[in-house]
Amino acid sequence: MKQLLTFTALFIVLTASAGASEEFQAEKFHQTSCTGCHDSSVYTRKKRRVNSLPRLESQVRMCDANLGKKLFDDDIHSLTDYLNDNYYHFGK
Numbered sequence: 001m002k003q004l005l006t007f008t009a010l011f012i013v014l015t016a017s018a019g020a021s022e023e024f025q026a027e028k029f030h031q032t033s034c035t036g037c038h039d040s041s042v043y044t045r046k047k048r049r050v051n052s053l054p055r056l057e058s059q060v061r062m063c064d065a066n067l068g069k070k071l072f073d074d075d076i077h078s079l080t081d082y083l084n085d086n087y088y089h090f091g092k
């Protein structure tokens with residue numbers, strides 16, 4: 001039984017990471033596409049404009065629109081989560 005559990009856990013980890021490589025990667029996308037106009041210091045400056053999670057999401061949408069990438073909703077959400085986890089830390 002224990003072996004079966006270990007196997008199942010391993011299987012989940014492997015399939016999850018295999019899936020992720022084809023999916024949208026927020027960190028990578030941010031590095032390659034979001035640092036052209038500003039770097040990440042705008043997220044941490046004293047007078048930053050974004051002050052809540054919904055505002056963060058709409059800012060990400062606005063910047064995506066400027067960029068012309070037309071990200072899917074899911075990608076906008078992972079990008080928002082990425083910024084929140086690393087810089088903004090708003091409660092959900």
Ligand code: HEC
Binds near residue numbers: 049050056059083
């Ligand atoms: C076409 C230029 C441009 C690109 C590309 C761009 N941004 Fe921005 N972004 C701006 C401008 C302009 C501001 C406002 C800066 C200011 O108020 O000084 C801003 C501000 C922001 C803020 C708010 C910072 C604060 O004050 O809290 C966030 C968050 C943000 N951008 C995220 C992104 C993300 C995510 C991407 C990649 C999808 C991106 N930006 C790409 C122009 C851009």
